[in-house]
Amino acid sequence: YAPRQLFQTYFNLFLRRHARRLLNVVDPYAFVEIAVCPAPAQTYGLQPVAFTDATFEEVQAYLSGTCSREDARELRAEGAKHGDGLVISVKDGEDVADEFRGVTLWWSSVTTVDGPTGGNHANGNSNNQERRCQRLTFHKRHRRLVMDDEYLPHVRRRGREILFANRRRRLYTNNRNLDSYMSKPWSYVDFDHPTTFETLAMDPARKKEIVDDLDAFRNGEEYYKRVGKAWKRGYLLHGPPGTGKSTMIAAMANHLKYDIYDVELTMVRNNNDLRRILIETTSKSIILIEHIDCSLDLTGERAKKKAAAQLYDPYASTVTLSGLLNFIDGLWSALGSERIVVFTTNHIDKLDPALIRRGRMDKKIEMSYCSFDAFKTLAKNYLDIDAHRLFGAVEEHIREVEITPADVAECLMEAKHGRYGEDASMELLIGELKKKREEAKVAADAAAKAAAAAAKREK
Numbered sequence: 001y002a003p004r005q006l007f008q009t010y011f012n013l014f015l016r017r018h019a020r021r022l023l024n025v026v027d028p029y030a031f032v033e034i035a036v037c038p039a040p041a042q043t044y045g046l047q048p049v050a051f052t053d054a055t056f057e058e059v060q061a062y063l064s065g066t067c068s069r070e071d072a073r074e075l076r077a078e079g080a081k082h083g084d085g086l087v088i089s090v091k092d093g094e095d096v097a098d099e100f101r102g103v104t105l106w107w108s109s110v111t112t113v114d115g116p117t118g119g120n121h122a123n124g125n126s127n128n129q130e131r132r133c134q135r136l137t138f139h140k141r142h143r144r145l146v147m148d149d150e151y152l153p154h155v156r157r158r159g160r161e162i163l164f165a166n167r168r169r170r171l172y173t174n175n176r177n178l179d180s181y182m183s184k185p186w187s188y189v190d191f192d193h194p195t196t197f198e199t200l201a202m203d204p205a206r207k208k209e210i211v212d213d214l215d216a217f218r219n220g221e222e223y224y225k226r227v228g229k230a231w232k233r234g235y236l237l238h239g240p241p242g243t244g245k246s247t248m249i250a251a252m253a254n255h256l257k258y259d260i261y262d263v264e265l266t267m268v269r270n271n272n273d274l275r276r277i278l279i280e281t282t283s284k285s286i287i288l289i290e291h292i293d294c295s296l297d298l299t300g301e302r303a304k305k306k307a308a309a310q311l312y313d314p315y316a317s318t319v320t321l322s323g324l325l326n327f328i329d330g331l332w333s334a335l336g337s338e339r340i341v342v343f344t345t346n347h348i349d350k351l352d353p354a355l356i357r358r359g360r361m362d363k364k365i366e367m368s369y370c371s372f373d374a375f376k377t378l379a380k381n382y383l384d385i386d387a388h389r390l391f392g393a394v395e396e397h398i399r400e401v402e403i404t405p406a407d408v409a410e411c412l413m414e415a416k417h418g419r420y421g422e423d424a425s426m427e428l429l430i431g432e433l434k435k436k437r438e439e440a441k442v443a444a445d446a447a448a449k450a451a452a453a454a455a456k457r458e459k
């Protein structure tokens, strides 16, 4: 070795040995980097593995909250993965300070280059990959606070909340063909229903009860854990057509910010497929089975007939009540996290008692004909009025007739879509109410006559 080289070698060695101690004196800061997961280098002819780098996204979401708070000057904006939002982050090289329990920490955005990572270089591809990182710098004395206990979990939790609030919600429907294990059980569209509990017409006290129930469920994680119950809740909505069952479900989903999985049971071939599609639902969702009395052939004869039918039509459904019950009771509890299951029906008396016994359906909600209170909500929705000279007449008639909110809504909608103003809409409604009252009277008279005739015959 030339002396110069020798010196350099020694010097390097010295640096390596003492670098840490030196650094500690000069630079008492430590940092953590949270990087985007690299795309897999090779996929071996399979579908590329979908990497979900949840942590990075959570941190970024957290920072997009923090950044807008602080006055970092140079920001970078990217379109959010879902929805129209922007993810704001600091530009490379800028620091943004965050405070937690009186301790200041700094975040910065950096791009690192990974060295070759033991992949196959024979084809001459360099494996150097650029990776975006969020780097957190903090004083070494706060290592515990950051790593073990509090800060990073806090960041992730908060980030998750922000992501959750900003995401587009989805309405899933189940697919028919689940033959291959690759086939997807669900397809989805964005769920964009405008209904809220505010615009839902029903008795205010009962509405409040339902909203409170939902809130208690959402905030009930600790409770469910403590009593050792799966974190789920079952609702059965029943009532005549047009009383707002489907509308109520949209309001629930909007209130809770949950996704909806709309299960079409007739598309599910057998209990196995049912289990599979239900396992593949995510947390914070409503699993909905509409018109359960129509879509589920309960037990006995019809099930046997269906089994026979399946010989000819392999897609005929053989889902049974017991399959569904097994799911609700057994598997369901294995899926520990936040799910609501909702059944709807027009005929609660037709349902098998096993399905609606306590413990399976936690709450039965009857959606009934339009009351005067419900009418007022609809008048506010459709006509934007709180009072009208005809309200008194509506109140008088509506008590006596069975009219669904859907029918009332139709009359009121004339104001917007027809050539009429609100007066005409109200009069239309009064006319409809009177007609119904008349019809009801005629029907009642006929029934009374028939009863009298029957009594006479018996005599």
Ligand SMILES: Nc1ncnc2c1ncn2[C@@H]1O[C@H](COP(=O)(O)OP(=O)(O)OP(=O)(O)O)[C@@H](O)[C@H]1O
Pocket: 199, 200, 201, 202, 239, 240, 241, 242, 243, 244, 245, 246, 247, 248, 345, 346, 367, 404, 405, 406, 407, 409
């Ligand atoms: N309680 C209500 N509040 C507000 N709008 C309602 C209400 N009930 C019905 N409507 C209106 O009537 C339409 C039909 O209601 P919806 O589809 O919710 O009835 P449903 O109870 O699900 O009926 P079905 O049993 O036939 O499924 C809705 O689009 C909505 O505009």
Ligand SMILES: [Mg+2]
Pocket: 245, 246, 247, 290
């Ligand atoms: Mg419906």
